[in-house]
Amino acid sequence: MENYxxxxxxxxxxxxFLTTGCSKFDKLxxxxxxxxxxxxxxxxxxxxxxxxxxxxxxxxxxxxxxxxFAAGAIYICTESVxxxxxxxxxxxxLEITKKYGINGDSVFVEHISTIEKLEICLLHRIxxxxxxxxxxxxxxxxxxxxxxxEDWNDESNNRAKSLRxxxxxxxxxxxxxxxxxCINQVAAVIHSSILNDNSTxxxxxxxxxxxxxxxxxxxxxxxxxxxxxxxxxSNLPEITIPFKIQGCGVQAIS
Numbered sequence: 041m042e043n044y045x046x047x048x049x050x051x052x053x054x055x056x057f058l059t060t061g062c063s064k065f066d067k068l069x070x071x072x073x074x075x076x077x078x079x080x081x082x083x084x085x086x087x088x089x090x091x092x093x094x095x096x097x098x099x100x101x102x103x104x105x106x107x108x109f110a111a112g113a114i115y116i117c118t119e120s121v122x123x124x125x126x127x128x129x130x131x132x133x134l135e136i137t138k139k140y141g142i143n144g145d146s147v148f149v150e151h152i153s154t155i156e157k158l159e160i161c162l163l164h165r166i167x168x169x170x171x172x173x174x175x176x177x178x179x180x181x182x183x184x185x186x187x188x189x190e191d192w193n194d195e196s197n198n199r200a201k202s203l204r205x206x207x208x209x210x211x212x213x214x215x216x217x218x219x220x221x222c223i224n225q226v227a228a229v230i231h232s233s234i235l236n237d238n239s240t241x242x243x244x245x246x247x248x249x250x251x252x253x254x255x256x257x258x259x260x261x262x263x264x265x266x267x268x269x270x271x272x273x274s275n276l277p278e279i280t281i282p283f284k285i286q287g288c289g290v291q292a293i294s
Contacts, residue, residue: 058177058219059107060092061099061134064292068281069270072107075217076274077254078210080183082224082243087259088266088285089223093179094127095289096221098134100177101142109217111176112146114166118158118185122149133288148173155186155202162209176218178210183222184244200248207252224249 057071066072073079073096081089097115102108115122127144131137148169152158158180169175183206187199214220226241243249243256256272268281282293 056109056217057107058096058109059099059102061095061136061289062283062291064294065268065281065283065290066107068279068292070276073219073221074255075214075219077214077220078207078252079219079221080224080243080253080256080272081221081259082226082256083259084226084241084261087261088268088283088290089259090123090181091126091285092259092290093181093221093223094123094130095134096177096179096219097127097147098130098137098142100219101146102136102140106136106140109176109219111174112148113177113179114148114150114169114175116150116152116158116161116178116180118152118180119182122151129287130289135288146173148175153186158186159202159205159209162206162213166213170213170216177221178213178218179221179223181223182225183249184225187245188225199245203245203248203252207249211252222253 056075057066057069058073058075059066060069060072081092083089093115097113099107100109100111100113103110124144127147131143134142136142150161150165152161166175166178187202210220210222224243224245227244229240229242241258241260243258253272254274255270255276258269258271260267260269266283266285268283270276270279270281283290284293285291
């Protein structure tokens with residue numbers, strides 16, 4: 041038992057966190073977005089998932105004393121064109137990015153439409169890029185889109201195999217103290233007692249993908265209010281964070 045607590049302490053001390061750019065958000069997450077494993081952010085459209093992802097692309101470039109990694113970001117788009125206009129707006133309005141001259145030059149964008157290309161990107165292209173550039177963040181927006189459009193001959197077996205390949209490679213990449221964030225879509229919950237919560241939606245891709253996830257945060261809206269709820273975490277309770285989106289990005293509300 042003593043060895044277990046010693047190992048847990050060592051793991052905790054080795055764990056790094058990337059600031060969200062909002063000190064209140066970071067405090068509630070006990071440091072920010074962890075480098076340990078895969079962080080899943082899921083929710084319906086227009087709940088703020090991509091907004092936070094873009095914000096992280098800038099904060100990762102900050103020096104370590106400011107909660108960043110002094111590194112670049114890889115942003116894999118699977119659904120639509122990269123929102124460069126919104127990124128530029130954040131660059132202009134975030135005080136911390138202006139202070140350190142952060143720009144979009146260290147955000148490397150990949151547009152992927154199929155599972156085959158996603159696997160090639162993660163298994164081959166990204167390791168090559170990481171050998172040439174210091175990378176601190178990998179974002180997939182969204183992980184579900186390629187699986188939704190694929191025509192599977194043997195859906196259950198092929199999907200599970202592909203998801204395991206993707207998940208295992210992401211875990212391998214994050215061993216280099218890299219934050220891995222996967223944005224996911226949602227499906228309606230028919231019978232939620234299994235999940236032991238009151239959520240009316242769940243992340244897509246099923247049990248195989250869920251087994252790959254280390255932390256999971258649901259984004260949702262009630263009327264004009266937005267919320268982030270930690271649904272899965274090894275070190276956090278299920279907490280709910282109300283937040284708003286302004287020109288300067290995602291900001292938690294006290």
